[in-house]
Amino acid sequence: METDKSLLSEEDIKHRYITPALERVWPASDIRMELAITAGRVNIKGNMEARERPKFADYVLYTESGHPLAVVEAKDNNHTISFGMQQAKAYAQMMDLPFAYSSNGDGFVEYDFLTGIECELSLDAFPTPAELIARFKEEGHLTEEQVRVIEQPFYVSEGTFAPRYYQRVAVDRTLDAIARGQKRLLLVMATGTGKTYTAFQIIYRLRKAGLGKKILYLADRNILVDQSIQQDFRPLASVIHKVNYASDDRTTITSYEVYFSLYQQLFGENDEERFRELFRPDFFDLIVVDECHRGSAKADSRWRKILDYFDTAIQIGMTATPKETAYVSNIDYFGEPVYTYSLRQGIDDGFLAPFRVINVQMNIGEGWRPCKGQRDFFGREIEDRVYNNTDYDYNIVLEDRIREVAARITNYLLHTDRMAKTIVFCADEAAAERMRHALAQQNADMMKKYPNYVVRITGSDPYGKSQLGYFISVASPTPVIATTSQLLSTGVDCKMVRLIVLDENITSMTMFKQIIGRGTRLRYDEGKRSFVIMDFRGVTRLFADPDWDGPIIEDPGFESGEGEGKPTGGGGKGGGRGGEPAVKPFVRADGCKVYTVQETIAVYDTDGKLLKQENVIDYTKENILEQFGDLHRFIHEWNAAEKKQAIADALATRGVDLDKLKHAMKMDDVDDFDFICHVAYDQKPLTRRERAEGVRRRDFLSRYSGAARAVLETLLESYKDLGIKNIEKTDVLRMKDFQKFGTPEHIGKLFNGKKGYEEAVRALEQELYKAG
Template sequence: MTETEADTCRRYVVPALQLAGWDTDPHSIAEQRGITHGRIVPVGRGFLRKPPKRVDFLLRYRRDFPLAVVEAKARYKSAADAVQQARQYAEMLGLKFAYATNGPEIIEIDYFTGAETPRTSYPTPAELWSRYRAGAGLADDAAADRLLAPFNHGVNKDERYYQQSAINRIVEAILQGQRRMLVTLATGTGKTTVAFQVCWKLWNSRWNRDGAHRRPKILYLADRNVLVDQPKDGIFAAFGDARCKIESGEVVMGREIYFAIYQALAEDSSREGLFRAYPPDFFDLIIVDECHRGSARDDSSWRTILEHFSPAIQLGMTATPLREDNRDSYRYFGNPIYQYSLRQGIDDGFLAPYRVHRVVTEWDAAGWRPSQGDLDRYGREIPDGEYRTQDFERVIALRARTQAIAKHLDGFLRKTDRYAKTIIFCVDQEHASEMRQALAVLNRDMVAQHPDYICRVTADEGDIGRGHLSRFQDVETRTPTILTTSQLLTTGVDAPTCKNVVLARIVGSMSEFKQIIGRGTRVRDDYGKLWFNIIDYTGSATRLFADPAFDGEPARLTEEELNEAGDTVTETEILVEGAEEEPEPGEGEILEPPGEERRKFYFDGGQVAVAAHLVYELDPSGAQLRVVRYTEYAAESVRSLYPTSRALRAAWMDAAQRSAIVQRLAERGISFEQLAEAAQQPEADPFDLLCHLAFNAPLRTRRERAQQLRTRQPDIFTRFGPEGRAILEELLEKYAAHGEAEFVLPDVLKVPPISNHGQVADIIRLFGGADQLRAAVAELQEQLYVA
């Protein structure tokens, strides 16, 4: 019973693996390999990370090609006790072999055959690789060698486990002759990295469709310049002069890695498609990024391009799971050969959780109706009718609403961080311009310091807008801080430090919604970017979060009510568990129609206030979506740990167990500071607050508990002499005023009034030594909670 898992690994597993030949390559055995980063959990106004998941041993045939996991238990347990964990990790990593052991006993799990088999030793690397080839149907030696081609480790230090799985799964499918493939990876999880490494392995191993001794010709295809320029000039720069971009009507034949947008290749009534200048069998592989955006539709003009190059293997990449609005992509490319969802990314700690703020103006809540004879800014009479959120900025532009939204957002940034990078999605380019102007007026001080503090980035800005965007994406720059846009930034814009995603327009589809919120899902620990806000002025986020198909719940919901001036009147916090617009040719913006006829009315009068502000937060336990008050959620969490107040008290009296309780509640997202604020009980002792909320016990303040101790145990302070008694009295008073943080030794001894008794060493001598002082303070804390 004294042996641990570490003993099993050291005394049994490592020698057995070495005997089987797994130590011949320095990369063969990865011990205590971390595979996740640990989920980010909101705690009060801060966050913590849960411990990452680790496998005991990862067995790799090559550095970039793992074959199996080994999970160990202590010697006194059985190997069967490790089976479920071994299976869990093998399935996460997409491996076909797993081993469970307690040292002498070994159980092999073979996913090709479905068998669990006792063994007396581990297979050799060559044996396991041979079995993998047989199970995967890789009889051809050349194909097997290409699958083992190394990644490029100069551009990425280490691929995440799901990226490695996706890369190897794609290459294996290509080598097996699969013609069309689909990979679904949530926004922010590195689709570009996956695409690059697939190309790198195939290019360096000289794979091509006809088996000739040449490198493959690969086309990277998307619908926006930013989606091809970023990878071409970024990670794909490793290909050097093998790259080129097809543009400006120029036909280039002598390169190997091509980039293009559909619009550069497509045909229309005035021109023949440039794609016809290339033979149908010119490309070996076509990678279609953001393939859900229309190229696979039967009636899409872009579909002709894919059909022309039908001899090529075609790989579709998307961030959107199967839904009605992207069914064509799945029909064309087939079911995904690999998927990694937003929920998985948040659970693993690779993606940032988020708080959703639902803000409702009075006109969005009740509708807006013009008064008789109201004229717009161009002197046109506004048709009578009741206009709703879906009409705002499309049928009727309401300047007062735009200004109310701008004022609320400005107040939000002033309360949080005025340099927090923010993207505002507006209805169209004109709306984006109005929003930029309204915010600029409210932020004259910032604009005076930084002329590019607020910028519009739409198709109209061209290179200027792309310059703003490039600086916004740079983690080292503070400005531009706020970008207003409409459609241009919904897809493929990597902004690692974006902390606020603002919806000032209705988002019609789940596909687009996931793309938009993906602007904030990147995590950058080194820049303090662990979470982000979604500020929703149209109800899109809360409506789509309620969709059962959504797989990444919000972290917090707040509801804020605004008055006519745009000021917050009330704010309520609730804890929550658990038709896409086609881009126009070029850059995906909704452009103004030609001619002088305006497509909407512009009303510049009236006053509007924010009527409500809700905040949603993701339940850290990962349960299903539900709406509960923060205090109710905390009460349920306490009862799940301790069924009675007596059980909670017994644990709370012990300092070590008390720390464990605080940690376990923190991992569930519960902060005592925030809980006291939500319950409007700032003076309550944390223990009493928990008992009151969870078990309806009487609520006492810290001062009442301190006074009760003085009355019940008057002699607790007398045994250490007058000065020692005075120090303990002062400690108790500090607790009554500020809480248990005042019991931290030796820090509390260094501040008045206790520091007035002398240096730390002098105070320790008053109690007869450090151990005696610690014991006295521990007893003081324990006695506080006796009754």
């Protein structure tokens, strides 16, 4: 009897019809089922974060060399054969694949991106790998070099991960452009999406294809070079050399294959072009320019001289911020990007962390004017004008403002996590030192335990720079807070940073994106699921700028020096008043009292649009009222709940984490019941200890005797420390305090069985929440 397909689920259709049809012509080892393309966006909801379901392709078909070629989307037989085509095409476009298929078990519909032709195939007519590969080569008009590059596998070994879909696309597009003869290429990938790993895969496959024997990787910071060599490029360690002009032997330096160099090593102190001494102009086949937004393409820069000298080499620029400015034009030099993977895409796909913004407004934010004849700490009269956020630390230093900023940072960490890695971006290196000192004073308890709890990490601070490796290490708990001006703004891989503090005037969208990028790395399983931006200067107004994660626009003022400016204070480093003062006025706390007027919490979407601006307490109250209604109804729901955990779970679905919020409000010793009543219904809360004492006062325990009473007394003591959600779990009976009563089974017998024990616990709970 023939099966009625309309009664079968999608999984049945796949198992009985689609999978066998594919495996008849395609090796099973080259078919990946239920392949996760994205990781699933992390959404911020209240004071919690939750992942969406990733995007999965039902089938992805690979070539023998490990490259995906086609997507197949399956539907049940109640849909038409072509019903899944739109989804298949969307996934194929994401993954840059030439073929997409849809099936309902009756046959296949094929869409060929190379020809634009959509056609229907019978179930037994699915093309073989050889047929699809031949069509791909012919319809794509691929040259022998393109084919040779395409056929090179990615580097994958034990302990390493296969490239994510966008990394694979970035590598493939770059290699294809090189195979077609393109000499200058630009890759745009948001911070935290693996630019260095992508560069490694490009170099690895080029070398395997015989198209890149001598390769130079350029960067402008030692940490970037060392990170790359020690991490992503480790598989090539035997052929890598880090250029050191002072110690390199000119006769042997050319014997290596992959060179890493700082620009400083290729120039002397007086701009002598050392690279001419070390290498012939045609020595390198490929040059990769890391973080090429920082001046590598500027016509009169040192970096450009290097690129011009090695002009026969293929040159790849890599950046997270392609926006054109007065200081750099990536597109002008490298051309349009061969691939762009933006911050917006990274957050949407769940590979980058979303963020909250805390805007801190102070009483002096919009303006402070000194009193008539007011003098600073040095006895000099302070210029009579209105100072504002663009002046503080740039043209005038207010001691109490520094204290207040440090206090707000400390207060946030006190209410969340004292060990959360934090970067504070300051006006300059001197401001970074003042902030370090203020934070050290505010966190004396942590400084006693961890002398390096707060450090300044700036370009001129050797000790601070020596701590950079520990700060960015996932394994090292300290330093926790790093104050800086520019050193940590770009390139440095800060995996666990959870708080970014903006106390620097930033007008450059490029710089803003780079700084935001310090927090975007996602470590979901290790607890870093989002990060917070604390803004003291109104810098996050840039989210409203059309250029936030927007299109790449070449600035016509690039060569003339016009266009977007550097971070400034008061209209420029000198406040637009003839240059920066030789010594800034320094106003002590008694000369200008500073306090916070308001803090607002905002959540933005990936387009920079404001989704909501709220106080977490207000959000919690609103959701409690929506869930439970008035106080009477809440108390009824609470008493009716067989397990009080169900109340916390119900609020968690609305984005309210009661334990986290209690900790933030320093109410860890308060029961969930009292906390909810306090936040939502303005009731005076009792501590768990007070509730336990009420039970004793009303002599509830006299209902029981002997060991049973002793068990309940111990349970009441445990309630003081653990709370109601924990004592209602039978696992509590396995804790050390209960071992004297025997096993949980033996304890149950004291109450005439498990049911009797549960009834006793239920009675204890009812007594705990009695009024009075």
